Amino acid sequence: MELKLELIVLPVSDVDRAKAFYEKAGFRLDLDVNANEDWRAVHLTPPGSECSIIFGTGLTTATPGSTQGLYLIVSDIEEARAELTGRGIDVSEVFHDANGVLYHGHDAGDVTHELPGQERLAGPHPDRATYCSYATFRDPDGNGWVLQEITERFPGR
Template sequence: MDLKLELIVLPVSDVDRAKTFYEAMGFRLDLDKAAGEDWRAVHFTPPGSECSIIFGKGITSVPPGSAQGMYLVVPDIEKSRAELVDRGIEVSEVFHDAGAVFYHGHGGGDFTHDPAQGQGRQPGLHPDRMSYGSFATFSDPDGNGWVLQEVQQRLPGR
């Protein structure tokens, strides 16, 4: 059986503000459709991704900002971080986790910018520049938390 992750629902409080943010991120706008005053769907796809995000009005009852730990894989984390910063996105400094391949941050609160929340979080690139080993984080305007992860060579079968 093939199971492909297709869509992530993001809870937001201000649809237009979120739309502006994800446009600044460079995501492709796929759909912006409303049906009356109580329903609107805005659908974006990150560049190079097969999985998309959707947010809007009447889309989810989950509190705005409660989506945490969504990973965007990039081939060069320093270059990607610099491009996002140039686009006006507030991104953490690059860091690595002492445990190697998974950032141990957790949801809730300020997931993206508090170094104390990551177990073993160390400043800078992974010392060996190991794939899956270097990270940077950011949040959308509602606090939905994203993680950039550098992957230069995928694990077998990926």
């Protein structure tokens, strides 16, 4: 049996503002449907991804900005960061964990929340080890994204 993650619902407070942000970030607009004033769905897909996001009116009761830890996998972290910042997206500096631990904290404004066992250091991993270099950004509501550099997949992926 295959189970493919296809769609993630994001809670946003302003649909048009979120749509403009994700289009600016390079996401492809797949659908923008208004059934009535109480229901609207905007569906976008990150470049190269098989999984999409959807947000709108009447889609979720989750608090806007409450979704954290959405990973976008890139083959070159510095190139991806440069492209996003070139598009006007505020992306953190590239970083890695001193202990080689998978990054599982999140950014909230100027404060980075790290979990036990982590020590965030500036720059990509010194050996550019796969799965070990990161950068983060947030949408206008605070939904949190992590760019992760993967150059070689773990076996079985």
